[in-house]
Amino acid sequence: xxxxxxxxNGLKARIDYLCEWLADRQPDVVGLQELKTEDSxxxxxxxxxxxxxxxxxxxxxxxxxxxxxxxxxxxxxxxLPGQExxxxxxxxxxxxxxxxxxxxxxxxxxxxxxDYERKLRWFDALAAFWRETPDPDCGRVxxxxxxxxxxxxxxxxxxxxxxxxxxxxxxxxxxxxxIDLGLHDLYRVRHxxxxxxxWWDYRGGSFHRGHGLRIDTLLGCERVRxxxxxxxIDRDFRKKRGELTPSDHAPVYADxxxx
DNA sequence: ATGTCTACTGATAGTAGA
Numbered sequence: 001x002x003x004x005x006x007x008x009n010g011l012k013a014r015i016d017y018l019c020e021w022l023a024d025r026q027p028d029v030v031g032l033q034e035l036k037t038e039d040s041x042x043x044x045x046x047x048x049x050x051x052x053x054x055x056x057x058x059x060x061x062x063x064x065x066x067x068x069x070x071x072x073x074x075x076x077x078x079x080l081p082g083q084e085x086x087x088x089x090x091x092x093x094x095x096x097x098x099x100x101x102x103x104x105x106x107x108x109x110x111x112x113x114x115d116y117e118r119k120l121r122w123f124d125a126l127a128a129f130w131r132e133t134p135d136p137d138c139g140r141v142x143x144x145x146x147x148x149x150x151x152x153x154x155x156x157x158x159x160x161x162x163x164x165x166x167x168x169x170x171x172x173x174x175x176x177x178x179i180d181l182g183l184h185d186l187y188r189v190r191h192x193x194x195x196x197x198x199w200w201d202y203r204g205g206s207f208h209r210g211h212g213l214r215i216d217t218l219l220g221c222e223r224v225r226x227x228x229x230x231x232x233i234d235r236d237f238r239k240k241r242g243e244l245t246p247s248d249h250a251p252v253y254a255d256x257x258x259x
Numbered sequence: 260a261t262g263t264c265t266a267c268t269g270a271t272a273g274t275a276g277a
Binding site for chain 2: 009010012013034036060061062107109147201202203204205206245247248
């Protein structure tokens with residue numbers, strides 16, 4: 001079973017690129033972030049044609065998340081409780097033998113911006129939601145764009161940027177708090193020492209310079225961790241494909257053994 | 260470093276957000 005997460009930076013602009021990736025990588029379950037699309041404009045038929053059903057929590061212009069699945073699935077949550085005013089950033093679904101949640105965590109903008117404090121509160125609400133959701137008695141996945149660099153190893157500039165947005169102690173404590181809830185960073189399970197990135201700024205040739213951050217993550221509970229066969233940051237799909245422009249994020253996927 | 264991309268607007272270039 002192949003599960004994946006990808007911030008696509010605009011569904012309308014990325015639909016052709018996304019469909020090429022689906023056809024090529026054949027994931028079973030995908031969490032998508034930054035749809036920037038109203039639900040009424042969601043191109044369900046494009047996904048249906050490839051064998052996927054989409055569960056959607058979108059909004060106009062900003063944010064928006066979805067779960068694509070090739071098996072039957074049912075939404076269990078749309079929106080992070082108490083944080084609805086901060087945008088459509090969470091959707092949970094029961095998909096086969098998994099409880100699958102994908103999130104588009106707030107960016108925070110700058111340390112001085114009001115959104116930075118709101119970001120920290122949003123993570124507190126996420127931890128509370130995770131803690132308080134009844135045990136689904138199956139594997140649990142929490143994946144998405146966390147907009148936090150968990151450690152210096154996840155930042156091209158290493159320790160030089162500690163204290164900047166995405167690398168503050170307060171943000172890293174929020175990410176560590178999710179790990180403390182029994183979640184494992186699946187990429188680090190397989191690749192504990194690799195300096196690899198999932199996001200590169202469009203500006204300044206960051207991708208070709210290797211100036212990236214690892215901010216997109218698949219987290220899994222112990223049951224999921226035990227099934228991990230491989231985890232890949234799909235860097236080839238951060239590249240331009242003919243006339244198709246990539247997202248600024250690469251997809252991340254994991255292959256799980258059967259339960 | 261601030262070079263790009265997306266989506267919005269009583270749009271058709273400029274702005275905001277990332």
